[in-house]
Amino acid sequence: MAFRFIRRATVVIGATALTLSALGSAASAAPDGGAARDSRSPLPGTVPAWAQPSRASATPAASDTVSFTVALSLRDGDAAERLAMAVSDPTNRQYGHYLTPAQFNARFAPTPAQVARVRAFLTGQGMAVDQVAEGNRWIRATGTVAQVNHAFGAELKTYTWRGRKLRAPSKSASVPASVRPDVLAVTGLDDSAKLRHPLNRRLPEPGVTAASAAPGATPPAPSQCSNFWAQNYQTLPPAYGKTTFPTYICGYSPDQLQGAYDIKSTLAGGRNGHGVTVAIIDAYASPTMAADANAYARNFGQPEFTAGQYAETVFRPFGMQAECGGESAWNGEQTLDVEAVHSLAPGAAVRYIGARDCDQGIDEAINYAVQHRVADIVSNSYGNAGEDIPAAEIAKQHAMFVQAAAEGIGFYFSSGDSGDEVTLGNTPAAQPDYPASDPMVTAVGGTSLGVDAANGYQFETGWGTDIAPVDYSKSPARYTAAPPGTFRFGAGGGTSTVFAQPKYQAGKVPASLSRQFGGAPMRVSPDVAAIADPYTGFAIGQTVGGGFALSSIGGTSLACPVFAAIQALASTGRHTPIGFANPLLYGLKSSVYHDVVPQRVPTAVATPSGTALVTFDRDSTLATSFGYDDVTGLGSPRGGALLAEERKGR
Numbered sequence: 001m002a003f004r005f006i007r008r009a010t011v012v013i014g015a016t017a018l019t020l021s022a023l024g025s026a027a028s029a030a031p032d033g034g035a036a037r038d039s040r041s042p043l044p045g046t047v048p049a050w051a052q053p054s055r056a057s058a059t060p061a062a063s064d065t066v067s068f069t070v071a072l073s074l075r076d077g078d079a080a081e082r083l084a085m086a087v088s089d090p091t092n093r094q095y096g097h098y099l100t101p102a103q104f105n106a107r108f109a110p111t112p113a114q115v116a117r118v119r120a121f122l123t124g125q126g127m128a129v130d131q132v133a134e135g136n137r138w139i140r141a142t143g144t145v146a147q148v149n150h151a152f153g154a155e156l157k158t159y160t161w162r163g164r165k166l167r168a169p170s171k172s173a174s175v176p177a178s179v180r181p182d183v184l185a186v187t188g189l190d191d192s193a194k195l196r197h198p199l200n201r202r203l204p205e206p207g208v209t210a211a212s213a214a215p216g217a218t219p220p221a222p223s224q225c226s227n228f229w230a231q232n233y234q235t236l237p238p239a240y241g242k243t244t245f246p247t248y249i250c251g252y253s254p255d256q257l258q259g260a261y262d263i264k265s266t267l268a269g270g271r272n273g274h275g276v277t278v279a280i281i282d283a284y285a286s287p288t289m290a291a292d293a294n295a296y297a298r299n300f301g302q303p304e305f306t307a308g309q310y311a312e313t314v315f316r317p318f319g320m321q322a323e324c325g326g327e328s329a330w331n332g333e334q335t336l337d338v339e340a341v342h343s344l345a346p347g348a349a350v351r352y353i354g355a356r357d358c359d360q361g362i363d364e365a366i367n368y369a370v371q372h373r374v375a376d377i378v379s380n381s382y383g384n385a386g387e388d389i390p391a392a393e394i395a396k397q398h399a400m401f402v403q404a405a406a407e408g409i410g411f412y413f414s415s416g417d418s419g420d421e422v423t424l425g426n427t428p429a430a431q432p433d434y435p436a437s438d439p440m441v442t443a444v445g446g447t448s449l450g451v452d453a454a455n456g457y458q459f460e461t462g463w464g465t466d467i468a469p470v471d472y473s474k475s476p477a478r479y480t481a482a483p484p485g486t487f488r489f490g491a492g493g494g495t496s497t498v499f500a501q502p503k504y505q506a507g508k509v510p511a512s513l514s515r516q517f518g519g520a521p522m523r524v525s526p527d528v529a530a531i532a533d534p535y536t537g538f539a540i541g542q543t544v545g546g547g548f549a550l551s552s553i554g555g556t557s558l559a560c561p562v563f564a565a566i567q568a569l570a571s572t573g574r575h576t577p578i579g580f581a582n583p584l585l586y587g588l589k590s591s592v593y594h595d596v597v598p599q600r601v602p603t604a605v606a607t608p609s610g611t612a613l614v615t616f617d618r619d620s621t622l623a624t625s626f627g628y629d630d631v632t633g634l635g636s637p638r639g640g641a642l643l644a645e646e647r648k649g650r
Helices: 020-028 033-038 077-088 101-108 112-124 145-152 254-260 264-268 289-299 326-344 360-371 391-406 556-571 582-587 639-646
Strands: 040-042 056-058 065-072 128-132 138-144 156-161 164-169 174-176 183-187 233-239 242-246 277-283 310-314 349-355 377-380 410-414 442-451 457-462 464-471 486-490 494-500 522-525 528-531 538-544 547-553 604-606 612-615
Touching (some): 065 391, 077 391, 138 145, 254 442, 326 349, 326 556, 410 556, 528 556
Antiparallel strands (some): 040 174, 056 156, 156 164, 233 242, 464 486
16 A cells, blocks of 8 residues: 555654645646646655744855755555555565666656656756666755755745754745646755764763761762672662662673574574675774674684675765765664674675765765665664654655565664653654654664573563662762653654554554554554663764774664564565555564563662662653564564564464
């Protein structure tokens, strides 16, 4: 079925369809044939939700340069979506009959005639056409602010949002009616894509409150972080009926995750991902990525990459360093992604695709992966804060995910690290992150994972971390806020304000979630989950400042490549690639997942220094429950059981 973009009063939703009132306005502006050629048609979704008049702070100079893209409409996009779902659905006779990129483009891609018409419009406005994307997916062009304002009626302004100065149109852009059928969306007129960021988290150590008056409590002697669950303990003020708590995890090893997710026997039997390619998309590229991955593997007694097993495609020159957080902010993400995939699927080929920036460069990297079908699985550990990005950008990316599914490529996205986003003040209302909320991708949520001394699975909770710092300035010592304390971070998820419920979620997702806003049921994310909490994090190895060192990291940036790697194992030796996995995953029996349920007694850890209590399973307004929930989806993988069921496919 074709996924519907739902329009609500409070958000801009419609990405491809004009409203009836807009159609009426266009018709009334063109009473005769001559006028029709000069009439304008609006492009819904070009104004981001944050571009409010009260936030306007300046007007860009007329001579400033704007780089943007005009995404072109697929031919019969509804048919493309129906085909993408049919080939992804194990109950459909078309399952596994994927198209090649050439076959998809021959049937659905924008035509050279569409390109020519839109190019003529742009050049006729004095703007330069820089590039036509492969598959004719969009035209990248450059013009001045004055030219853009004239061509699209955009009225660009500068807005203050999240402490940054961001450009956006103050009203919906429009194009001549003669080219409107050719245009899917115009992106890049605003700076929303610059808000994309990697979704990983490092351990924060709350500081000890200084003793300002005597008598004060004496902090406990320092303990150590734990290599496995409950290896070491620390004493804290009373909470949850105890005074001693396990210290947080130093960083699990590959061997520990292999044991916890029950894939050791699979690996020992030779099903290690060979014959499967996993691509990883991020911005920029760490110059020591391959060397670091091999040094990391040696450190933990794991196999290094063989010749040709790891490859990179990097788009240069790198740009927008200040806007995107710089290469250093992304290099740790890439290191995590590559080492996590290789640790759990050591036989899979890994293809790293480095975008030139976090803006249009990410879209180019996705399109490259789709147009060349570089992989069976694509892991993506970045996202926007919520769905408050222009519907035009969503429409552009969604069309690429449709093509990926039609080709048998599974796209996996981290669900986010800030819970419902509104709790931390990132969005005006609770919402899941995009692209994880797109119904044509698999959204991977997060858990806190306990691994025992024998590398066995001990427990999982939903990833939602609350912190209660300890105040030692008074005697006895006390928490500065009653446990669990203050929400720090947690897995993203929730009910989409953009996408209607996909067929595969019907009957699987509780109506209390899918109908949270009333009316028709909506898409809910995530779909599945894996380890994400940095307090039960994963050890990675990276060269920083010329020296290689191990550190611990978490976030759904960890969960996503972990689950993608397990999917690579499930794909090993399979007659056809799994492709877009959601119809398959939702159709499996529930016993292939760990149902991550609420805790009767809260699970908590101590910082080794004794400065804080860290309580698990407290994820903003999101919550775990029995069955599907908006923190962990269907649950985390029971490796052996999940792999066995998934390999039964054709």
